[in-house]
Amino acid sequence: MKTTRREFIKISSLGAGSLALATPSLSWLGGNEEPMDDTQAKRYANYCEVCFWNCAGWAYTNKEGKLWKIIGNDVDQHSMGRFCPRGTGGIGAYYDSDRLKTPLIRVEVDGKQTYKEATWDEALDLVAKRLMEVKRKHGASSVALFNHGNSGKHMSHLLRAFGTTNMGSPANAQCKTPREIAFGATFGHELHSPEPLDIRDTRCLVLIGSHLGENMHNGQVQEMSEAIDKGATIITVDPRFSTAASKSKFWLPIKPATDIALLLAWMNVLINNEWYNKKYVEKYTYGFDQLKAYVQPFTPEWAFGETGIEPQNIIATAREMANAAPAVIVHPGRHTAWYGDDTQRLRAVAILNALLGSWGARGGFYHPAQAKVPKFQTPEYPAVEWGWKVLSEGKYRMANAGITNVLVDASHPEWKNEKKIKAWMVIGSNLMATIPNPAYTLEAIQNLDFMVVVDTMPADITGYADVVLPECTYLERYDDLRVSEHRQPNIALRVPAAEPMYESKPAWWMAKELSKRMGLGAFFPWNDYAEVLDFQLKKLGTSLEEFKNVGVMNLERPYEDLYFAEDEEAEFETNTGKIELYSTAFEEEGYPPLPVYTKHAQPPEGYYRLIYGRAPMHTFSRTNNNPLLTDLMDENDLWVNPKVANEWGLKNGQYLWLQNHHGVISDFPIKVRVTERIRWDSVYMVHGFGSTNKKLTRAFGRGISDTQMISEIMLDSETGSTGMRGNFVTFITEDPRKEVVS
Numbered sequence: 001m002k003t004t005r006r007e008f009i010k011i012s013s014l015g016a017g018s019l020a021l022a023t024p025s026l027s028w029l030g031g032n033e034e035p036m037d038d039t040q041a042k043r044y045a046n047y048c049e050v051c052f053w054n055c056a057g058w059a060y061t062n063k064e065g066k067l068w069k070i071i072g073n074d075v076d077q078h079s080m081g082r083f084c085p086r087g088t089g090g091i092g093a094y095y096d097s098d099r100l101k102t103p104l105i106r107v108e109v110d111g112k113q114t115y116k117e118a119t120w121d122e123a124l125d126l127v128a129k130r131l132m133e134v135k136r137k138h139g140a141s142s143v144a145l146f147n148h149g150n151s152g153k154h155m156s157h158l159l160r161a162f163g164t165t166n167m168g169s170p171a172n173a174q175c176k177t178p179r180e181i182a183f184g185a186t187f188g189h190e191l192h193s194p195e196p197l198d199i200r201d202t203r204c205l206v207l208i209g210s211h212l213g214e215n216m217h218n219g220q221v222q223e224m225s226e227a228i229d230k231g232a233t234i235i236t237v238d239p240r241f242s243t244a245a246s247k248s249k250f251w252l253p254i255k256p257a258t259d260i261a262l263l264l265a266w267m268n269v270l271i272n273n274e275w276y277n278k279k280y281v282e283k284y285t286y287g288f289d290q291l292k293a294y295v296q297p298f299t300p301e302w303a304f305g306e307t308g309i310e311p312q313n314i315i316a317t318a319r320e321m322a323n324a325a326p327a328v329i330v331h332p333g334r335h336t337a338w339y340g341d342d343t344q345r346l347r348a349v350a351i352l353n354a355l356l357g358s359w360g361a362r363g364g365f366y367h368p369a370q371a372k373v374p375k376f377q378t379p380e381y382p383a384v385e386w387g388w389k390v391l392s393e394g395k396y397r398m399a400n401a402g403i404t405n406v407l408v409d410a411s412h413p414e415w416k417n418e419k420k421i422k423a424w425m426v427i428g429s430n431l432m433a434t435i436p437n438p439a440y441t442l443e444a445i446q447n448l449d450f451m452v453v454v455d456t457m458p459a460d461i462t463g464y465a466d467v468v469l470p471e472c473t474y475l476e477r478y479d480d481l482r483v484s485e486h487r488q489p490n491i492a493l494r495v496p497a498a499e500p501m502y503e504s505k506p507a508w509w510m511a512k513e514l515s516k517r518m519g520l521g522a523f524f525p526w527n528d529y530a531e532v533l534d535f536q537l538k539k540l541g542t543s544l545e546e547f548k549n550v551g552v553m554n555l556e557r558p559y560e561d562l563y564f565a566e567d568e569e570a571e572f573e574t575n576t577g578k579i580e581l582y583s584t585a586f587e588e589e590g591y592p593p594l595p596v597y598t599k600h601a602q603p604p605e606g607y608y609r610l611i612y613g614r615a616p617m618h619t620f621s622r623t624n625n626n627p628l629l630t631d632l633m634d635e636n637d638l639w640v641n642p643k644v645a646n647e648w649g650l651k652n653g654q655y656l657w658l659q660n661h662h663g664v665i666s667d668f669p670i671k672v673r674v675t676e677r678i679r680w681d682s683v684y685m686v687h688g689f690g691s692t693n694k695k696l697t698r699a700f701g702r703g704i705s706d707t708q709m710i711s712e713i714m715l716d717s718e719t720g721s722t723g724m725r726g727n728f729v730t731f732i733t734e735d736p737r738k739e740v741v742s
């Protein structure tokens with residue numbers, strides 16, 4: 001393969017035979033099916049891969065052995081027996097006729113690049129050869145992995161064996177890193193997934209930007225509804241009247257980008273009125289006096305000027321929290337990469353929880369527990385020549401894992417450091433839709449020696465790959481046991497409910513096959529992944545065969561320590577052994593030990609801040625072609641305040657294009673939704689639409705990709721995460737007739 005420019009290739013190929021396959025019958029959707037009794041249906045343990053929540057459930061096949069439905073496993077703590085709409089629609093991913101069907105290799109025919117359908121041997125031989133070449137020329141560290149989801153773990157094992165730790169995931173640097181680092185610095189414990197929030201017993205839940213109900217964190221949404229039934233107060237801080245706001249006693253329509261001002265004012269009110277939990281603060285925390293002195297200027301009146309929230313509402317909501325404490329949760333959110341001062345904002349959230357004494361309290365944050373599962377023995381990974389930290393060049397000193405956007409920088413032609421990234425493996429991550437400034441990402445891709453993409457769908461990123469490897473869906477494969485933290489330690493199993501469609505294969509198989517070709521076979525000392533699972537389950541006192549009938553196992557907690565006992569002595573994993581209101585770790589690294597409020601730019605005349613979020617029936621761009629879920633929602637729309645619509649003469653349902661403050665014009669138009677539910681200074685859309693790949697027949701050109709419009713990136717100084725909400729857009733009502741590359 002040459003390093004000439006990679007033309008975007010629609011996933012079609014020379015021998016287009018597979019494309020002629022007819023759309024499979026949609027009869028599994030029900031209606032036409034004969035009613036089934038239990039003796040005809042078969043069920044298979046699985047956990048859902050439509051989002052990282054990984055709810056455990058049962059996939060059913062009908063009497064013809066065809067996949068029929070998937071439902072929650074009643075004993076599973078993640079799903080509590082119920083799947084969200086996306087999980088239920090997951091079956092659509094299996095039946096999607098646009099799926100990747102065979103391995104594909106980029107070739108040039110008559111001066112035009114296209115994909116050739118390849119056999120697995122051809123494709124894997126080529127991937128192994130090219131990665132080994134890059135290793136020989138530039139060292140193993142110059143190969144980077146971008147991953148998300150459970151199949152990524154198999155490739156991460158392969159590449160650790162190969163000799164690189166340059167691995168990153170948009171699910172960290174574009175998502176939760178600021179939160180993890182901030183909570184780690186404060187409580188000595190990161191939050192992970194699912195977050196240890198005791199929502200079902202809370203008396204007050206504060207949602208700052210976290211839009212539960214649209215963001216379908218399954219267990220949290222169910223628990224929130226239970227808490228509301230039991231009389232809990234919900235306080236929602238959001239520039240948009242979200243679904244959660246509609247369930248709230250208080251909706252604070254904050255001016256975007258000013259949340260830290262509100263958080264500091266809440267601290268000021270709690271401390272100055274002595275509404276904080278004195279006993280808890282004295283016993284467990286470090287740095288209260290410094291915090292108290294620090295928050296003095298941040299009065300509710302001052303915060304009103306920044307946030308637009310009336311002082312009496314700031315005081316009333318602080319009072320609500322204090323009344324409920326310690327059964328109160330100031331929700332840490334998850335996607336926290338907003339404005340580039342995100343670790344500071346999340347430190348403020350963590351501190352507020354500490355003042356209320358909610359960490360370790362019933363109705364606050366519980367102490368999670370995790371099952372210990374024995375590892376299948378493999379050799380030690382080799383030492384690496386250099387790792388991801390080298391690429392940060394002394395910045396982002398609190399980061400705890402590879403930073404995707406820094407890996408992109410290190411691949412870009414303008415990168416000056418002599419340590420460079422020369423090849424990418426991408427698995428389960430649609431980088432063009434999930435790393436901001438896709439035009440820049442593309443320049444980095446053009447500069448690579450090699451890129452291989454492992455995906456189930458012809459997602460946007462696949463069109464730039466040199467080799468595309470089709471993975472089968474989670475419904476057609478074994479995977480690692482799910483071993484997540486929860487109230488009770490637990491494990492969940494995934495087994496295939498159907499044979500992989502077309503030529504698709506599981507990632508564990510690809511990783512093992514590549515290992516043989518790369519002299520790394522010793523790291524994969526099993527024939528089949530079922531063998532690994534059986535080994536692990538036998539060590540846990542069961543077996544694969546037996547566990548297939550159960551799917552989920554909840555274990556007893558080793559200690560009765562879900563919450564702190566009355567007057568319990570506790571040591572936290574921080575420098576001082578205390579909850580650090582004042583962060584000594586940040587101070588040591590030269591970062592502000594107490595959260596700093598930064599004033600951010602507001603939109604210029606005629607422009608509006610672009611904010612984005614989730615819809616209950618989709619996960620990012622993961623589901624945007626799923627036949628069942630596109631039936632529920634097949635494009636995003638643009639929320640526009642009526643005042644703005646009036647000024648521009650915009651009508652509900654009209655389509656328009658967007659242009660951002662750097663001049664980037666959207667490839668596609670978006671439908672206007674005029675609504676009072678959004679502030680006048682902002683517009684809102686659901687993330688994950690506007691795909692540029694024509695092979696996604698239901699997703700191509702439907703709506704706008706928020707990512708395309710995000711070219712202003714506000715880097716978080718502590719972690720390097722990409723703040724993405726500093727982009728301002730204006731409307732173009734006439735078709736700009738921009739040519740779409742697809």
Ligand SMILES: Nc1nc2c(c(=O)[nH]1)N[C@H]1C(S)=C(S)[C@@H](COP(=O)(O)OP(=O)(O)OC[C@H]3O[C@@H](n4cnc5c(=O)[nH]c(N)nc54)[C@H](O)[C@@H]3O)O[C@H]1N2
Binds near residue numbers: 710
């Ligand atoms: N503009 C903007 N950017 C964002 C966000 C946003 O809201 N707006 N959100 C951010 C957040 S919170 C996150 S977590 C990240 C997520 O960023 P990513 O991890 O990049 O996103 P996903 O949508 O999970 O990646 C989905 C890809 O995985 C493929 N896939 C699905 N199932 C499988 C499978 O079983 N095997 C394989 N091999 N592939 C599979 C899909 O076809 C798709 O191409 O994006 C971040 N980026």
Ligand SMILES: Nc1nc2c(c(=O)[nH]1)N[C@H]1C(S)=C(S)[C@@H](COP(=O)(O)OP(=O)(O)OC[C@H]3O[C@@H](n4cnc5c(=O)[nH]c(N)nc54)[C@H](O)[C@@H]3O)O[C@H]1N2
Binds near residue numbers: 614
């Ligand atoms: N259905 C569904 N659920 C999902 C996902 C999905 O794709 N689909 N993705 C999952 C993932 S990986 C993540 S990380 C989470 C993300 O979910 P959250 O962590 O809840 O999401 P955010 O994207 O941070 O928040 C979006 C909300 O922030 C508001 N907002 C925008 N700007 C501001 C501001 O300046 N201040 C305040 N206070 N609010 C603001 C928006 O109006 C919107 O309501 O969702 C998870 N759940």
Ligand code: SF4
Binds near residue numbers: 049051055084086087
């Ligand atoms: S929350 Fe929904 S999409 Fe996510 S794992 Fe659970 S069922 Fe699947």
Ligand SMILES: [Mo]
Binds near residue numbers: 171174175176334335
């Ligand atoms: Mo995320």
